[in-house]
Amino acid sequence: MNDSPAQFRAPVGTHDVLAPESAVWEGLIGTFSTLAYRYGFSLILSPLFEDVGVFNRGIGEASEVATKEMYVFTDRGNRTLALRPEGTASVVRAFVQHQPPTPWKAWYVTPAFRYERPQAGRYRQHHQLGVEVLGTDDPAVDVEVIALAWRFYEAIGLRRVRLLLNSMGHDECRGRYVELLAAHLAANASSLCDEHRETWASNPLRVLDCKREACRAVTERGPMLPDHLCEDCRAHFERVVAGLGALGIESTLAPRLVRGFDYYTRTTFEFAADALDSAQNAIGGGGRYDKLAEQLGGRATSGIGFGSGIERLLLAREAEGVTATLLERSPDVFVVDTTSADVATPYADRLRRAGLAVHRAYDQRSMKAQMKAADRSGARFAVLVGPTELAAGQVTIRDLRSGDHDQTQRSVAHDQLVATMLELVKK
RNA sequence: GUGGGCGUAGCUCAGUUGGUUAGAGCGCCAGGUUGUGGUCCUGGAGGUCGCGGGUUCGACCCCCGUCGCUCACCCCA
Numbered sequence A: 001m002n003d004s005p006a007q008f009r010a011p012v013g014t015h016d017v018l019a020p021e022s023a024v025w026e027g028l029i030g031t032f033s034t035l036a037y038r039y040g041f042s043l044i045l046s047p048l049f050e051d052v053g054v055f056n057r058g059i060g061e062a063s064e065v066a067t068k069e070m071y072v073f074t075d076r077g078n079r080t081l082a083l084r085p086e087g088t089a090s091v092v093r094a095f096v097q098h099q100p101p102t103p104w105k106a107w108y109v110t111p112a113f114r115y116e117r118p119q120a121g122r123y124r125q126h127h128q129l130g131v132e133v134l135g136t137d138d139p140a141v142d143v144e145v146i147a148l149a150w151r152f153y154e155a156i157g158l159r160r161v162r163l164l165l166n167s168m169g170h171d172e173c174r175g176r177y178v179e180l181l182a183a184h185l186a187a188n189a190s191s192l193c194d195e196h197r198e199t200w201a202s203n204p205l206r207v208l209d210c211k212r213e214a215c216r217a218v219t220e221r222g223p224m225l226p227d228h229l230c231e232d233c234r235a236h237f238e239r240v241v242a243g244l245g246a247l248g249i250e251s252t253l254a255p256r257l258v259r260g261f262d263y264y265t266r267t268t269f270e271f272a273a274d275a276l277d278s279a280q281n282a283i284g285g286g287g288r289y290d291k292l293a294e295q296l297g298g299r300a301t302s303g304i305g306f307g308s309g310i311e312r313l314l315l316a317r318e319a320e321g322v323t324a325t326l327l328e329r330s331p332d333v334f335v336v337d338t339t340s341a342d343v344a345t346p347y348a349d350r351l352r353r354a355g356l357a358v359h360r361a362y363d364q365r366s367m368k369a370q371m372k373a374a375d376r377s378g379a380r381f382a383v384l385v386g387p388t389e390l391a392a393g394q395v396t397i398r399d400l401r402s403g404d405h406d407q408t409q410r411s412v413a414h415d416q417l418v419a420t421m422l423e424l425v426k427k
Numbered sequence B: 001g002u003g004g005g006c007g008u009a010g011c012u013c014a015g016u017u018g019g020u021u022a023g024a025g026c027g028c029c030a031g032g033u034u035g036u037g038g039u040c041c042u043g044g045a046g047g048u049c050g051c052g053g054g055u056u057c058g059a060c061c062c063c064c065g066u067c068g069c070u071c072a073c074c075c076c077a
Helices: A021-038 A052-059 A064-069 A088-098 A139-155 A171-187 A194-202 A204-209 A213-220 A231-246 A310-320 A344-353 A367-377 A387-392 A414-426
Strands: A049-051 A072-074 A080-083 A104-113 A125-134 A161-167 A251-253 A265-273 A282-288 A303-309 A333-337 A358-360 A381-385 A394-399 A410-413
Touching: A021 A104, A021 A125, A021 A139, A021 A310, A049 A052, A049 A088, A052 A080, A052 A088, A088 A104, A088 A125, A088 A303, A125 A139, A125 A310, A139 A161, A139 A231, A139 A265, A139 A282, A139 A303, A161 A231, A171 A194, A171 A204, A171 A213, A194 A204, A204 A213, A231 A251, A231 A265, A265 A303, A265 A310, A282 A310, A303 A310, A333 A344, A333 A367, A344 A358, A344 A381, A344 A414, A358 A367, A367 A381, A381 A387, A381 A414, A387 A394, A394 A414, A410 A414
Parallel strands: A161 A251, A333 A358, A333 A381
Antiparallel strands: A049 A080, A072 A080, A104 A125, A125 A303, A161 A265, A265 A282, A282 A303, A381 A394, A394 A410
């Protein structure tokens, strides 16, 4: 608003989330946590920053994220650290460090940081939730991880989500494919877009992902990954597709789907929200990373996971017109106290200890003002205590849903308050 | 990093070819209703018109700069 030095704002590309929007966040995260638990996942908490190598080695030194988007800094001990740009690398680092029994299944919710110019659905600090499974390359686990994401999107009300599926193969078959692709690009280099005409050789797979017409025209005529998988990788992929089909989850083969991180092998996938027509319509994605644990210094361990951006899920919900809050956040009771003896504090305490959500007013406001606040709070009931009640050892309970003044209003002895309220709230 | 749009009350915005005390709705506070919310009526608080400079007798309005927000490109969640 103004430029005065005393006025601080959230840094560029970051946002505060206040009520009532924060309740939707609680609902999303709670829904995900419940679902992850049903699928056998446990929560993992890991540091927001790591040795920069954790991210460089995993996501690829040449990747866009590593080269220009990472928040790298040096601490007072001269260590080079980075704020996490995504969730997977840290989780795999933790796996390598602690060597928990496998199969190991962890879910997380975390901020993620990318230094870039913000725009709709793209922020310097955004939030992701996701899961990782380490210690098995059973295609059934690919199916379960994708199914978890799919069921989650259903649970939060999204209907227009498309699953894009591809397989990157393993080192060898992908290596052979990359050679074929490179040869094709070399032969057609002059037809590539301005950027890739010069840079295609550093990472030929990136060109598949290029959205410009020039590159598309070239790659469409070139070799496609799924056609060059080895026997094992092809079989794995087929079992994933069949497994998803058996669950009624429809997938679209996306032969040019190459995700932004270099660690992926075999199964890769992305969820596109069709309600979002912007370039930021990917609400989640993931894949298998059978080499990542080794790259981070651990023993060879297969892994797979997915992550989803919370801000984008919210945008997709909005675009689809989904309004369900997923979580009721209105109080059961509002205590109105006009006694000037502050009985609201002990009364609220008793009700809260009984498990009820209780709001109240402060600053000895007028009864009218307190009733108004009770109404605004969304509380189902008001408990009124004035001089009259106090003298009689009673409280007045009023149903705020009722438009009538005295129909539903009742008095009970103050020591019956908790029992009565519990009874009323149940109905 | 590059380009477009926009900065007027807590929020959403109006402000006539530059002219006197800058407005509305919502929200907030109080009163009408000295014990009762949601409707209604009345009143009130709240603005250095993002900031700095320039043009002018006079600038919310025009010009320049600057900061911020926002959207888009690249790439991604």
